[in-house]
Amino acid sequence: MMKVTIVKDSVEGSQKATELVLKAVKNGAKVLGLATGSTPEGLYKNLVNSDVDFTKMVSVNLDEYVGLAPENDQSYHYFMAKHLFDAKPFSKSYVPNGLAKDAATEVARYNKIIADNPIDLQILGLGRNGHIGFNEPGSPFDGQTRKVALTESTIEANSRNFAHETDVPKYAYSMGIGSIMKSHHIILMAWGKEKADAVKAMIEGPVTEDCPASILQKKHNVTIIIDQAAAAKLDKQY
Numbered sequence: 151m152m153k154v155t156i157v158k159d160s161v162e163g164s165q166k167a168t169e170l171v172l173k174a175v176k177n178g179a180k181v182l183g184l185a186t187g188s189t190p191e192g193l194y195k196n197l198v199n200s201d202v203d204f205t206k207m208v209s210v211n212l213d214e215y216v217g218l219a220p221e222n223d224q225s226y227h228y229f230m231a232k233h234l235f236d237a238k239p240f241s242k243s244y245v246p247n248g249l250a251k252d253a254a255t256e257v258a259r260y261n262k263i264i265a266d267n268p269i270d271l272q273i274l275g276l277g278r279n280g281h282i283g284f285n286e287p288g289s290p291f292d293g294q295t296r297k298v299a300l301t302e303s304t305i306e307a308n309s310r311n312f313a314h315e316t317d318v319p320k321y322a323y324s325m326g327i328g329s330i331m332k333s334h335h336i337i338l339m340a341w342g343k344e345k346a347d348a349v350k351a352m353i354e355g356p357v358t359e360d361c362p363a364s365i366l367q368k369k370h371n372v373t374i375i376i377d378q379a380a381a382a383k384l385d386k387q388y
């Protein structure tokens with residue numbers, strides 16, 4: 151069942167997410183599934199400022215751009231090091247390898263990592279078109295890790311972090327929706343009016359591959375934390 155929590159703003163929402171992560175760690179979670187993007191930055195900041203110890207835990211990230219080296223400041227390796235891992239290292243942190251020579255080998259490697267490290271708690275953001283990870287509309291609900299082509303709207307949305315829109319990679323490796331759904335618990339966060347349509351489709355729309363996040367309606371243990379702006383188009387009371 152989806153548990154929907156509407157908060158005033160991203161500060162309050164990040165605080166709620168932080169409490170849930172710290173509780174999961176205290177209760178013995180071994181593997182955290184992590185996301186990038188601006189949405190989880192507040193959560194990671196809170197974790198960095200907490201006394202949590204991840205050194206006996208493993209992290210598994212959702213995705214990485216194809217073609218970007220870990221040192222590239224737009225890569226998700228770089229993002230994770232900067233926002234979390236440098237201050238709070240895990241015993242092992244897995245992120246897809248954007249420079250892998252062979253896509254099929256990289257996909258198989260990452261699927262094995264996920265199979266060997268069942269995710270206790272998965273953190274998710276939400277794309278403006280309802281994507282989770284880099285699973286764009288039309289992605290199969292039972293999918294595993296694969297190389298995906300990014301949609302124009304995602305390239306445009308993500309271009310704000312790059313010097314030029316043409317610098318934004320066109321492909322990424324992404325954990326599939328089938329793998330994401332196997333996580334024991336999922337926390338999805340979304341902030342701001344740009345996410346209001348995707349939030350509406352995710353929570354109150356039909357479960358359809360047109361809105362990848364709508365599959366979360368079928369998940370037993372999922373917590374959706376959204377601010378008032380992102381919740382503005384919801385019809386029901388939560």
Ligand SMILES: N[C@@H]1[C@@H](O)[C@H](O)[C@@H](COP(=O)(O)O)O[C@@H]1O
Nearest residue numbers: 186187188189275276277283284
């Ligand atoms: N692959 C990431 C997603 O994991 C993220 O949820 C989304 C939203 O980004 P933001 O949190 O910056 O809005 O962007 C990217 O496309």
